[in-house]
Amino acid sequence: MPANSSSPGTFMVRKLSSIFSLSDEEKQALHDLPMQVVPLERDQDIVRAGDQPSQCCLVLEGFTYVYKLTLEGQRQILALHVPGDIPDLQSLHLKVVDISLAPIFPCTVGFIQHEDLRRLYERYPRLTAVLWRETLVHASIHREWLLNNGQRAAYARLAHLLCELLMRLSAVGLVENDTFHLPVTQSELADATGISSVHMNRVLQALRADGLIETQGKQVHVLDLEKLKQAGGFDPLYLQLEDGVAT
Amino acid sequence: MPANSSSPGTFMVRKLSSIFSLSDEEKQALHDLPMQVVPLERDQDIVRAGDQPSQCCLVLEGFTYVYKLTLEGQRQILALHVPGDIPDLQSLHLKVVDISLAPIFPCTVGFIQHEDLRRLYERYPRLTAVLWRETLVHASIHREWLLNNGQRAAYARLAHLLCELLMRLSAVGLVENDTFHLPVTQSELADATGISSVHMNRVLQALRADGLIETQGKQVHVLDLEKLKQAGGFDPLYLQLEDGVAT
DNA sequence: CGCCTAGTTGAACTTGGTCAATCGGAGTGG
DNA sequence: CCACTCCGATTGACCAAGTTCAACTAGGCG
Structure with a gap:
């Protein structure tokens, strides 16, 4: 370097x-x-x-x-x-x-x-x-x-989005212990996934209740990445990352 | 040339x-x-x-x-x-x-x-x-x-898609009298707009009933382009066409 | 302390999905 | 030429995911 x-x-x-x-x-x-x-x-x-x-x-x-x-x-x-x-x-x-x-x-x-x-x-x-x-x-x-927002239900959409962010932030070294900082509002998450902010709130609660994620303030902690990937139907191929994690 | x-x-x-x-x-x-x-x-x-x-x-x-x-x-x-x-x-x-x-x-x-x-x-x-x-x-x-499929209702989505096709086909000289050939199935239109094929059928009927389009086989005839653009909230800026019509 | 924004909750409502049956037209084999 | 088949289009009835509206709560900050 x-x-x-x-x-x-x-x-x-x-x-x-x-x-x-x-x-x-x-x-x-x-x-x-x-x-x-x-x-x-x-x-x-x-x-x-x-x-x-x-x-x-x-x-x-x-x-x-x-x-x-x-x-x-x-x-x-x-x-x-x-x-x-x-x-x-x-x-x-x-x-x-x-x-x-x-x-x-x-x-x-x-x-x-x-x-x-x-x-x-x-x-x-x-x-x-x-x-x-x-x-x-x-x-x-x-x-x-387009695939995510067009074909998946709200719960899966959010799971997928969180997987993507985890991968992309990992690639630049901004994830530790499956935890990352995500200072967005629920309304912004809603507008990214094409659902209403009220429903985004409920979907977030469902992800927490199912033990997939945990949030503290603006920190997102992924508790079970495998389940989260499965819930979102996540396949990282489209990100075109070579190895996936920055040194 | x-x-x-x-x-x-x-x-x-x-x-x-x-x-x-x-x-x-x-x-x-x-x-x-x-x-x-x-x-x-x-x-x-x-x-x-x-x-x-x-x-x-x-x-x-x-x-x-x-x-x-x-x-x-x-x-x-x-x-x-x-x-x-x-x-x-x-x-x-x-x-x-x-x-x-x-x-x-x-x-x-x-x-x-x-x-x-x-x-x-x-x-x-x-x-x-x-x-x-x-x-x-x-x-x-x-x-x-993404905007179209995420934020517009089914009727507007289809109207928007048809406007886009009209513009893009015009740009390569494949539109005559606001009519173009579109050999797709309703199921393909549905998968492009993220709605079910049953609903696509109903939306198509609505566009016909409202006098915006007419179909004969696989020909689409746009009867009222202004209304169609309005229904779809269509603004061609994103297509980055210079003048819009091929010679 | 009060304000403002974001988050949360409940209830009624609507768009669009699902299921299932039917129709219709084009191509195929007899 | 006609019966058969297949696929896409169409219709109706019912269902559910998600929206909308409205009220209320909680946290951060001057």
């Missing part, structure tokens, strides 16, 4: 290099990307639908999510992002973004200029594939969510 | 160049891609979940769709593809595909070797962005489907 392993880009490099072996030079180039580190406020969209951004957002600490609204104002959360993710990398090639991106407070992100990214992969062509791949994995997660 | 405008790749070139102005040389390179043209049989998957393909599939005539199954065997259709689409372009960078790809009979596709695609965009770097962009647009459609 390069010398500056505590630079803002650490999670990103860790994540990208875990699935595509990079040379030290390429890793260093990623670390050296100019980045504007910004701690975000509550209720402040990072990107708004209709924007034409000239930069991308890298999650450094905490979570972000992308969402869309129907004309009637119902919110669907389309994806959650963990440290190391670049939620709006697609804006590099799609002029107008059609989604909104918001942080889950507290959250710190790094803004990277599109032109710096383009310079990066023109100089290191293999990094094109790495970044492209990053967008493809997010598309793969979208597909799994 | 290059001389061989009736080559198998015509729809693809038409589609890709409509959103990213290409030089004649780049268009010609796309036309010249080696391709194995295959008319498909009924009930024959093109790609199966778990495969590690060394080629991509370009839709030439008809439709294809990707789907996933839950462990209980329920099918969710994740995307529909029209001529010019490359449904499994992601396999270029994701080793194991996690989805299955199937044709809607009758259907003809062209298989393009991954190495030929790589050679193409190494020689014409701007085409990297074009292909990357293609995968990003599909991801954008996935997001809209």
Whole structure:
């Protein structure tokens, strides 16, 4: 690992290099990307639908999510992002973004200029594939969510979502003893799974009653991962993780 | 348009160049891609979940769709593809595909070797962005489907899906007088929108009764596009079409 | 202490699912 | 040409998961 392993880009490099072996030079180039580190406020969209951004957002600490609204104002959360993710990398090639991106407070992100990214992969062509791949994995997660939200009952949907978060947070080293920090509201979980917040509350209680999870404040402790996977019909293939756990 | 405008790749070139102005040389390179043209049989998957393909599939005539199954065997259709689409372009960078790809009979596709695609965009770097962009647009459609299937009632879901198909088929010149050919079963429409086939039948009848559409065999005739868009809360931004209609 | 947000609970209600039977049209073999 | 078969479309009756509305509780913070 390069010398500056505590630079803002650490999670990103860790994540990208875990699935595509990079040379030290390429890793260093990623670390050296100019980045504007910004701690975000509550209720402040990072990107708004209709924007034409000239930069991308890298999650450094905490979570972000992308969402869309129907004309009637119902919110669907389309994806959650963990440290190391670049939620709006697609804006590099799609002029107008059609989604909104918001942080889950507290959250710190790094803004990277599109032109710096383009310079990066023109100089290191293999990094094109790495970044492209990053967008493809997010598309793969979208597909799994379509299956999850379209074909599974509410209980299974939540179980599946929790399995996914456990795996993705493990991959960047943010899980200990099957426990992770998840500072989202029940209403956000509901909008991610396409159920009402009242029902989300009941489903959470059911998962607790069945001994699959335990929550303390915003900590989620998975008590029985095997049962949780089974309940959600979870198969991690779609996450395209190589080994699954960061060192 | 290059001389061989009736080559198998015509729809693809038409589609890709409509959103990213290409030089004649780049268009010609796309036309010249080696391709194995295959008319498909009924009930024959093109790609199966778990495969590690060394080629991509370009839709030439008809439709294809990707789907996933839950462990209980329920099918969710994740995307529909029209001529010019490359449904499994992601396999270029994701080793194991996690989805299955199937044709809607009758259907003809062209298989393009991954190495030929790589050679193409190494020689014409701007085409990297074009292909990357293609995968990003599909991801954008996935997001809209998540919103559609998660937040809208069945009637609106179907209206939205029909609007999308009308726009995408228009973009490749396959719509005349607001009429297009859609050789899918009601059961497939149901699995795409996450409702039961019985209910899909009723929703279709409702759309017909309300005078929004008319069907004759597998032809769909949109009678009132404005009302259909309104019913589905349809906003075409996510399709990232430049002008929307092919010449 | 009071406010505000998120979480929790109960009860009535609705959308859409399930089951089961029937219809209809296209292809097939006699 | 006709009977047979098969698959998809259609219909009706009943059922259940999840929504909606409304009230109430609990925790964090100025």
